[in-house]
Amino acid sequence: MADKKNRRLEVVIKFKNRDFSTLRTKLLADSSREYYACLLGKRQLVDNLCIITVADIYFADAEYYQNQSVAALRVSGEFLRERLLEIDRRIDVDTMIDVHTHPFSQSNVWFSGTDDRDEINFVKYLHDEGAKNIFYASIVLSQTDYKARYWQMDGGGRIYPTPALIKTQKIGESIPSSDERFRRKAVSSQKIDDMFNRSVLALGLDNMRRIANDQIISVIGVGGIGSIIAEHLIHMGFNHLNLIDFDTLEISNLNRIVAATYADAVKGRVKVEAIRDNLLKINPRAKIFAFNNKVEDAPIERVIAASDWIMVATDNHASRFQIQQLAFKYYVPFITAGVNITVDDGKIVDMSGEVILIRMGDRVCLTCLKRLKFNEIAKQIHPDKNVREGLVRKGYVQGLDVKEPAVKTLNTHLATLAVDTLINQYIERQRDAVIRVFEDNIAPVIYEDVDSVRERNLSCNICDI
Ligand SMILES: [Zn+2]
Ligand SMILES: [Zn+2]
Incomplete structure (x- = not known):
């Protein structure tokens, strides 16, 4: 220092x-x-x-x-x-x-x-x-x-x-x-590690150089979706990752967190550190930084400001709100991924998820898309404990200790969709979609949610910059 x-x-x-x-x-x-x-x-x-x-x-x-x-x-x-x-x-x-x-x-x-x-x-x-x-x-x-x-x-x-x-x-x-x-640091002079020979065949040398060259990707939340995103990013050739999560590993995480081991969970290791250590075994030359923090913590502001992209895989609404504030302050584009599993009477009635792409200048954000629940944010950040608990008691929001159902296969689909959305920013193979939905009900399908985008609040004071 x-x-x-x-x-x-x-x-x-x-x-x-x-x-x-x-x-x-x-x-x-x-x-x-x-x-x-x-x-x-x-x-x-x-x-x-x-x-x-x-x-x-x-x-x-x-x-x-x-x-x-x-x-x-x-x-x-x-x-x-x-x-x-x-x-x-x-x-x-x-x-x-x-x-x-x-x-x-x-x-x-x-x-x-x-x-x-x-x-x-x-x-x-x-x-x-x-x-x-x-x-x-x-x-x-x-x-x-x-x-x-x-x-x-x-x-x-x-x-x-x-x-x-x-x-x-x-x-x-x-x-x-x-x-x-x-x-x-020019992109054209960048060497691509032999490890990515096959990726170069698929994506092209120039695109791989762009991906590998000084791009900083921050992954926020390294749980069921975020850990898969992080592993995907390492396999896709990104060389500089920041992993941000305040949690520690538990045995019950092992059904879905990639790059976490039984021994890590028994020791109750910090998630980001366990995942970083194991991802470094895949690519020891990558720069992977572990931040055992909440997004509200002071050091995270610089980490986010210096990022080229943020991959948001936290279902905490207060965190997503904070990330969005910082993203707009520093013009950092971001991609969120989330899943929903509704179980009623022992039967799955909905299994779905969505990936949202937010870039400054596109005039769309989580707020006008109604993807941030303000009661949830109030519960998570309101300074008065009585207000926080009151919101839970009145049934506006779920209690903090509710365990959401989770399965790895669903997480994998959404993590893949999120990383594909990011890769497309470099290779521009597909048309951009603001919201991509994966639904695994009658049959697995992926579609674009154009309705939410069309019906968003057009006079949003966050993304109208
Ligand atoms: Zn001049
Ligand atoms: Zn907006």
Whole structure:
């Protein structure tokens, strides 16, 4: 922990689904001159991570260009002042991000001396205007890559940039950075372990590189579904997993938790640690981190903020609510998987489950889909014990100690569907579906629940960002 202060700031600029490709398409359509756009975003700091979430994109209309040629650009002060006034007015944004193109560069783009000078002058201007709470970053686009940076001024008035990485909701939308610091990790130079030869045959080398290359997947809840998801991810070639669960193993878990042994259960080992140790036996080169925590615990915020995807396999509504809050705060897309088994009079009357895909910008979330039960959340997080117990007593919610029926075969279907949904984000073989249902009643079927999506609350204040 001693070196914590010296850790370099890691800056990531994150876009909503489709926004980055819209931005590039529009700005790069005419390669005869430079174009400009201004993004408004929110800066989120957690530990040494600085995540700038992009809320809005403003394209400068022709009238705002004072000078526009193949290698020069000047946008009117009026256009920029309007944006600054808007940041001042709004509470959901505090950062301005300049974007301009170098259409003459095919790749390996860099900020020019003029760019440096203009941007440093802008930081000075913000400082002189006393706009201390307005942050500033910039992006330059070539035809195929980009460079991005975040500007700061230190106590001594020195103005300096930190290179920034751009992340999109879907990896297919992303393009490489030409910054040395990030190029070392470039997808195209990634070696794929021999262990995944057969996966490469199925999914293709480039797709496997995307999956194996620096993607961080957090699995929340490593019970009956989450442990299978985690094992699937290791077999599919993901190299960096975070396992998050506060529970310990019991003998009664052994009918469904993958990678947990009888000896682990007898010892009452922490679930995430037992599962991590056993998954590392499958792929000792993978980075698997075990967090014996609840999602509400402070260290988990950074873990989630730094993730590329969250796989949610907890049936606890308060946890799912908390995960969704963090996901929207840091623009981390997530996939939830859950099952239902209803037994009446000793007979199974329903055996089903669903997988839900939530990405920022898609304007759909667990809240407007009515997949979060607020009475359950109140029971789980209400500070007053009497209220919590009262909700159970009044029959609004089940008691905490109710043991849900569980069978591994059903969990396996849903875990597989969830991981397939994730893989599809990289290989884009199938059309995306927000909700996929697996039903195993009259006969096993998988279908898309379009009704829930159509009937969702369209003025949702969580996902309308
Ligand atoms: Zn430039
Ligand atoms: Zn919503």
